[in-house]
Amino acid sequence: MAKPILMLAEQVRGQLSDISFEMLGLGRRLADALGAPLSALVLGSEGAPLAARLGLADKALTAEDPRLNMAPPGTMADALRQVIEKEQAGLVLIGATNVCMGVGSILSARTGLPFVNNVRQAQAEEGAVRLTSQMYGGKILADVRLGGACGIAGIYPGAFPADAGRSDKAPPVEAAGVTVTAPKETFERYIEPETGDVDITKEKVLVAVGRGIQTQDNVGMAEELAAALGGAVCASRPVIDQGWLPLSRQVGKSGMNVKPRLYLALGISGAPEHWEGMQGSQCIIAVNTDAKAPIFDGAHYGIVGDALEFIPLLTDRLKARRG
Amino acid sequence: MNIFVLLRLAPDTVEELEIGGDGKSLDADILRFKPNDPDEHAVEEAVLLKEKHGGTVTVAALETPEVDDILYTALAKGADRAVKLTGDLGAAQSEAAARLLAGFLKAGGPALAPDTLILLRSQSIDDLEGEVGPYLAEALGLPYACVVTQVAPAGGAVKVTREFSGGLRGEFTLPLPAVLGIQSAEKPPRYVPIAKVRAAMKTARIETVDAGAVEQPARVGVERMYKPEAAGRAVMIEGAPEEVADKVVELLSKNSVI
Amino acid sequence: MDPVKFSLFGLPGVALLWALALAAFAVFGWRIARLIGLLRQGRYENRFDRLPRRLGHFLKHVLLQPRLFNERSIGLPHFLIFWGFVVYALCFNWALIRGLAPFLPIPYPDEVPAVALFLDVFAVLVLVSLGVAVARRLFYAPPHLHLSFDANLILSLIGMLMVSTLVGGAARIVAEGGRSAAWTPFSGLLAGLFSGASRETAHHIVAAAWWVHMLTVLGFLVYLPFSKHLHLLASPFNVFFNASATRAVGDLGTPGAKEDLTAGASRWQELTWKQILGGFSCAECGRCDRSCPAAGSGYPLLPQQIIQKVKDHVVRHGLNGANGNGVPKLVGEVITPAELWACATCMACMNCCAVWNEQVSVIVALRRHLVSQGEVDRTVQDMLGNLQRYGNSFGKSDRMRARWAQASGLKIKDARKEPVDYLWFVGDYASYDPRCEEITRKTARVFARAGLDYGLLYEAERNAGNDVRRVGEEGLFEVLKEKNQQAFQKARFQRIVTTDPHTLNTLRHEYAWEGARPEVRHYTEVLDELLQGSKLPLRQKLSGRVTYHDPCYLGRYNGVYDAPRRILGALGLELVEMPRSRDKSYCCGAGGGRIWMEDAEKVQERPAESRVREAVALGGVSTLVVACPKDLAMFRDAVKTTGNEGRLAVKDIAELIDEATAEPEAKPA
Numbered sequence A: 001m002a003k004p005i006l007m008l009a010e011q012v013r014g015q016l017s018d019i020s021f022e023m024l025g026l027g028r029r030l031a032d033a034l035g036a037p038l039s040a041l042v043l044g045s046e047g048a049p050l051a052a053r054l055g056l057a058d059k060a061l062t063a064e065d066p067r068l069n070m071a072p073p074g075t076m077a078d079a080l081r082q083v084i085e086k087e088q089a090g091l092v093l094i095g096a097t098n099v100c101m102g103v104g105s106i107l108s109a110r111t112g113l114p115f116v117n118n119v120r121q122a123q124a125e126e127g128a129v130r131l132t133s134q135m136y137g138g139k140i141l142a143d144v145r146l147g148g149a150c151g152i153a154g155i156y157p158g159a160f161p162a163d164a165g166r167s168d169k170a171p172p173v174e175a176a177g178v179t180v181t182a183p184k185e186t187f188e189r190y191i192e193p194e195t196g197d198v199d200i201t202k203e204k205v206l207v208a209v210g211r212g213i214q215t216q217d218n219v220g221m222a223e224e225l226a227a228a229l230g231g232a233v234c235a236s237r238p239v240i241d242q243g244w245l246p247l248s249r250q251v252g253k254s255g256m257n258v259k260p261r262l263y264l265a266l267g268i269s270g271a272p273e274h275w276e277g278m279q280g281s282q283c284i285i286a287v288n289t290d291a292k293a294p295i296f297d298g299a300h301y302g303i304v305g306d307a308l309e310f311i312p313l314l315t316d317r318l319k320a321r322r323g
Numbered sequence B: 001m002n003i004f005v006l007l008r009l010a011p012d013t014v015e016e017l018e019i020g021g022d023g024k025s026l027d028a029d030i031l032r033f034k035p036n037d038p039d040e041h042a043v044e045e046a047v048l049l050k051e052k053h054g055g056t057v058t059v060a061a062l063e064t065p066e067v068d069d070i071l072y073t074a075l076a077k078g079a080d081r082a083v084k085l086t087g088d089l090g091a092a093q094s095e096a097a098a099r100l101l102a103g104f105l106k107a108g109g110p111a112l113a114p115d116t117l118i119l120l121r122s123q124s125i126d127d128l129e130g131e132v133g134p135y136l137a138e139a140l141g142l143p144y145a146c147v148v149t150q151v152a153p154a155g156g157a158v159k160v161t162r163e164f165s166g167g168l169r170g171e172f173t174l175p176l177p178a179v180l181g182i183q184s185a186e187k188p189p190r191y192v193p194i195a196k197v198r199a200a201m202k203t204a205r206i207e208t209v210d211a212g213a214v215e216q217p218a219r220v221g222v223e224r225m226y227k228p229e230a231a232g233r234a235v236m237i238e239g240a241p242e243e244v245a246d247k248v249v250e251l252l253s254k255n256s257v258i
Numbered sequence C: 001m002d003p004v005k006f007s008l009f010g011l012p013g014v015a016l017l018w019a020l021a022l023a024a025f026a027v028f029g030w031r032i033a034r035l036i037g038l039l040r041q042g043r044y045e046n047r048f049d050r051l052p053r054r055l056g057h058f059l060k061h062v063l064l065q066p067r068l069f070n071e072r073s074i075g076l077p078h079f080l081i082f083w084g085f086v087v088y089a090l091c092f093n094w095a096l097i098r099g100l101a102p103f104l105p106i107p108y109p110d111e112v113p114a115v116a117l118f119l120d121v122f123a124v125l126v127l128v129s130l131g132v133a134v135a136r137r138l139f140y141a142p143p144h145l146h147l148s149f150d151a152n153l154i155l156s157l158i159g160m161l162m163v164s165t166l167v168g169g170a171a172r173i174v175a176e177g178g179r180s181a182a183w184t185p186f187s188g189l190l191a192g193l194f195s196g197a198s199r200e201t202a203h204h205i206v207a208a209a210w211w212v213h214m215l216t217v218l219g220f221l222v223y224l225p226f227s228k229h230l231h232l233l234a235s236p237f238n239v240f241f242n243a244s245a246t247r248a249v250g251d252l253g254t255p256g257a258k259e260d261l262t263a264g265a266s267r268w269q270e271l272t273w274k275q276i277l278g279g280f281s282c283a284e285c286g287r288c289d290r291s292c293p294a295a296g297s298g299y300p301l302l303p304q305q306i307i308q309k310v311k312d313h314v315v316r317h318g319l320n321g322a323n324g325n326g327v328p329k330l331v332g333e334v335i336t337p338a339e340l341w342a343c344a345t346c347m348a349c350m351n352c353c354a355v356w357n358e359q360v361s362v363i364v365a366l367r368r369h370l371v372s373q374g375e376v377d378r379t380v381q382d383m384l385g386n387l388q389r390y391g392n393s394f395g396k397s398d399r400m401r402a403r404w405a406q407a408s409g410l411k412i413k414d415a416r417k418e419p420v421d422y423l424w425f426v427g428d429y430a431s432y433d434p435r436c437e438e439i440t441r442k443t444a445r446v447f448a449r450a451g452l453d454y455g456l457l458y459e460a461e462r463n464a465g466n467d468v469r470r471v472g473e474e475g476l477f478e479v480l481k482e483k484n485q486q487a488f489q490k491a492r493f494q495r496i497v498t499t500d501p502h503t504l505n506t507l508r509h510e511y512a513w514e515g516a517r518p519e520v521r522h523y524t525e526v527l528d529e530l531l532q533g534s535k536l537p538l539r540q541k542l543s544g545r546v547t548y549h550d551p552c553y554l555g556r557y558n559g560v561y562d563a564p565r566r567i568l569g570a571l572g573l574e575l576v577e578m579p580r581s582r583d584k585s586y587c588c589g590a591g592g593g594r595i596w597m598e599d600a601e602k603v604q605e606r607p608a609e610s611r612v613r614e615a616v617a618l619g620g621v622s623t624l625v626v627a628c629p630k631d632l633a634m635f636r637d638a639v640k641t642t643g644n645e646g647r648l649a650v651k652d653i654a655e656l657i658d659e660a661t662a663e664p665e666a667k668p669a
């Protein structure tokens, strides 16, 4: 039997982040393929209720210590090291997120385990794991083989489906028995996102509307869709010029440069000035009535159709899914 | 304050990246390097801190081709000293680079001056193994914070703001000396006109320090490097409007957007 | 009868005149000396070259004032007031000398019949002109005309001079016993007023009018250098020393500079003396504001204000000798960055300023300071970074510069490898903008059809730097220029053809060449010549009504107005001119780096939108023809935002030529 797989669940303010489920789904798949047990580790106070939601793990471990709330990477790495030793874990999954940034490298330095970051694909093969890591902003992929399935993998957010990690079961939960050395870095407090207008450069999901949206009233429809997606609305310049949205929502050469995970371009032709501001988006889905619109040359997915018809259909489905 | 900023050039991804003959690394002949964007934020933050709290800013980098340019640019922006570490560096990866830099920082004695702040990029586009920052903090035994967007030193400690996600941030206090991975400076990096860089080239000097040789802990073996399949025209999602909407929902859920 | 022969409280008239004249001239001289002192504190630039040409420029534009006639309501009145002023100034000095030295055996000017006639007629012409000027101020003032108290005072003083002349003349007729009014017809008409007066009284009136006249002039003399009518003294010099008297307007270089001007001006002393003189010369007429597209769009820029603010700042703080504390910052406080960044360097202001001010050079000098402080817009900063790194504003690899040709299998000579007649300097937009690629290919095909021997620099071409220089990043301009010059040295060619008028401008006027300066031509000039010389056979006449937009950097900067028009004619198109055409062309708003700038606030109407509406208003015009790749981007966008899609197409002139010269079978069905 292969060595156990350990995943570090990520929590922010008592909530498990999506990445936790993305990693859990992946961990489950690898564990089954390798015939290894899967453990999940939740750090920080009040970990038990969170651990209970990680049903796909064979067991969930908690380390309920307030000093582990938003702990600095060194402290997290230290806790992980202890658990790895105790559990004899081979493969360790960590989120390649802002919250856990730095944990992988410090852990690697302390344990001598190889660390592969920004993993987008993972496959188990004969007692080993092959990881595909994204480099240079996604322009290059590198395959790395972790022999004996031992090593640390930083999992790229959004690369694996979170749904695959959700389950109604509750795993057996036990205390990990970690000794926490007081971190030199102290977490003081959360700073809430500033209220006021949204900063579209920081949004993960953007619903972008162009002249194809036709009237100001229809912008409201887009707002609704954005809310259902947990994102914000932005626009091409002509829409801003109309005064339908504030200048801070303009994407493009003379507006903002955005790189969201999803850019939903509704009724936008894809002029170079607009393209300049959103080309870095991870996934661009364009809806346009004109099959020859230049936006389709660069988008990842395209839909030839009426945005005004598409918006409510999608909104309804998203709402139905949630509620 | 005694501020160090550690700089490094990164491969320019505007240029086509090509895979080298070994299939495991980038083709160095085609590769061009450019200043790291986050490095510019680190320099900016250092200069802002100096303007606010006084002190000196030292920029340092391992020797690589064209690295002089970024050092001179930093001098033109207000850094006081520029240091280039030379020696048998090979292509020092993050961990090895961190050891070399730690060696340089500790050259004045094992304990750093108590008002020392070491700034560097929080992330870089060419980081496979992780980041230099955490390795460096580890090698120096110093506290570390990354994704830092605000830095406020006060009496032997420094208060920093770290970015988590979705606009949520957190405030941390670190005792000095400390290593900070800078995500963005308080203000966007200033533009430095060419004339000033040229003036710096004429008047300032880059110190060179022999960093010696370093052994590369090669923990990760790349088997194959390749380019993702070229994304051509969009993949069209077809069908009746209702079908299309269903397919999009599916697509979004597969990509964990929802 | 001599007006100085009287005494006031025992003081002889001559002595009084002496005292007053000395005092007035002293104040005048003292003020002028101080103003010149201010000029001398400015930085040096050489404006003393080619004096004969300068003199010619001076004679034309000071004596004839053709630019003033551009605005009909004030052209002739100003011309008359100006010449009236000259005539009266000469006669004043004559009368003054005669009055100060009564023993001289010369008459007073108005005792010479011919001169008297002149003064008499001019007095009336000037009064009428003043009437027009006052009415214009009161009832139909054009926008941006500065309606100051100062101006009204000056107009009344001038009126006073004329009235005193006429009254004096009328009284003299009575005093001299009904002398013939043949030489002073208008005074003659007035003489009836004094018909009841005794000759004695009339004598007194003559003397009084003389004194009023002289005192007014002396007062004027004192007041002049403190008022906006300083332009009267300064502007002739301003015209004489104007840059474009001896150089191209498109050359922003500063010959003979003794200091490094790349960091621009943050204090008034860092402006050149000529830039300061411009402030003294401004007549506050508002012509420049009226022509300015930035002002027209509601951006916070008024070119007149730039000139005026510089003047006020220099006079207020320079004369006090105040430095440092309490003096507001020229850039930032007196003139805001937003004003400076709004300028499209379109040259409209300089093209209409009757005193030949150089607004653009002042704006660029102040921008340079902002750049030297790193105070540039985020988007401009990105562009400058791109230009530094990749040599183009698109931030694409230099290796991709000729992709438009390579990707479609066009074989074009590499001028670095084989000699060519024309080196085609394609420019950033035509090379990299996806909208322009096809047009650039068409241009290449048209060149080929005409048998033009041409080649490219391929990846060695860099942005020529025209707009970089106008943004104020002089150091980067130098770098780009050097790189291009190195590339030119490696290439073999006879002449240069450019697509972009901005590129044309800087290559033509701002690059230094080893050996003979090659001819730098715009593609419209080359294609016009080929069409005229029948080198480019037309396969098909086009038809339709089109209008043409003169790009600022082609028209106002380089005087190319006719070549594109001839091309359109040759193609068989009917050209309908927009009201603002040729040198009155209205900027699209892209120049001077504006195309890279982010909109800080909502604008009323972008210049390009105003222009598109102008074209649409012509009626029956289907196409707006452009000859600049940036125009294409600007106007295609503006056609959309003004809701004129389907009503007006924006086409590059090269597309039309391609259409008319394409092999029939090559045309899509």
Ligand SMILES: Cc1cc2nc3c(=O)[nH]c(=O)nc-3n(C[C@H](O)[C@H](O)[C@H](O)COP(=O)(O)OP(=O)(O)OC[C@H]3O[C@@H](n4cnc5c(N)ncnc54)[C@H](O)[C@@H]3O)c2cc1C
Residues within 6 Å of the ligand: A209, A210, A211, A212, A213, A235, A236, A237, A238, A239, A250, A251, A252, A253, A254, A255, A256, A266, A267, A268, A269, A270, A271, A272, A273, A274, A277, A287, A288, A289, A290, A293, A305, A306, A307, A308, C594, C595, C596, C633, C634, C636, C637, C640
């Ligand atoms: C200097 C400069 C700077 C600029 N900066 C910016 C900038 O920062 N940001 C920016 O966005 N633009 C900018 N522009 C403008 C840019 O050139 C384009 O004009 C603009 O992006 C077009 O916006 P659009 O796609 O919304 O409109 P259009 O180009 O008119 O496209 C509308 C699209 O909607 C489609 N459509 C119509 N009805 C429907 C429907 N019911 N359902 C689905 N699709 C429909 C149409 O087929 C069409 O493709 C700039 C231009 C210039 C010259």
Ligand code: SF4
Residues within 6 Å of the ligand: C288, C291, C292, C293, C294, C295, C301, C302, C303, C342, C343, C344, C345, C346, C347, C348, C349, C350, C359, C360
């Ligand atoms: S150059 Fe053009 S935009 Fe600039 S101030 Fe003059 S008229 Fe206005």
Ligand code: SF4
Residues within 6 Å of the ligand: C281, C282, C283, C284, C285, C286, C287, C288, C289, C303, C304, C307, C352, C353, C354, C355, C356, C357
């Ligand atoms: S600068 Fe010239 S055009 Fe403008 S107000 Fe002054 S005199 Fe008139």
